[in-house]
Amino acid sequence: MTETAAERYRELTALATAAGKRMRKHERDSAEKLGEKVAAGKQRTEESEKVRDELVAEVKQRWTAAMQVVWDERWLRSSGLPAADRKAPDASPSESRLAVHEAFEDLRDAITKPRLPTGFLSRRKKS
Template sequence: MTDGAGEQPERAAERYKEITALVAEAVDRLNARERERAERLEEELATGQDRVESAQQQRDEVAEGVRIRWNAAKEALWEERWMQVTQLPPPDTSAEPVPAEEAIRAVQSAYMELHEAVGQRRWSGMGLLLGGWRGRRES
């Protein structure tokens, strides 16, 4: 005759093993999900860093192009004694942001308008067109 008391500890031990197996499986699933999430976040971070570096490079290229054109404009206006030519002003932080290509076109357009207005044929706008940021003075 069995009193059932011996079965309960065995049953409790089996149930404990089942529960711990379920918990271990849940922990494994959670760890896998967290690894996937971490990989996605690392990819997003890398993409974001690439975008920041690209934007900084574009900013530097635009700034260099503006500096070159500013200096060329100052040289073109050298003979205009009545005009007070200053150093390159700081960027206008209140201006609407635009893509780098649009900024380059706007600066080039303004430079070419100045070139035409001054009427100095000794300056070459061809060297400053969109593709070539380096201007040359014709001899």
Template structure:
């Protein structure tokens, strides 16, 4: 025959298991909360770094835009209203690539403005031999 365990002992055994399980669960939850806290802190740092990088890019773009507007000041025929909004359809790129592209575009504009525009019309005309 099987031996009967008194209900009081069985109760103590069950409550001891439940207590151990609850302690293990609390320990696991504390560890997980710590991991999640670290992940949130790391995410916040990444976000702050990205925001800082974005501000650097925007500042660089604003500086180049203002320099371009100064370079075009004498071009009265050109109607420029203000700095355009970012192109949301543009291909994704890194901040450094974006800054480099803006610098290259600015240099191309500046170089184009430096070329003599009316050089041919300013040369002295040769007299035709009659």
């Protein structure tokens, strides 16, 4: 069975058309999946920014509380809230909150503990 050039041409154009349709469907599916990934990424970014903003606000509140704790300690000078330490190890927001809380508690305990141990207080000897 011999095919004519016209028949072969129609066969090849049909194959090319089908391949083009499959490729466009694949591209649409890929674009849809990528769009979903981009949307999910944007949502994660927004959530991360919200958590960061909340954490920064909590740290500022702790700093203000710490400055109130050391207010009577005139020898202790502070120039304000320090910048973030970029060399600090990575930590989750909950780990960061815990670290700030523990540091504040340690500061408060150090400032509010008695200045001299009771053993150093002078005692009068009974004569």
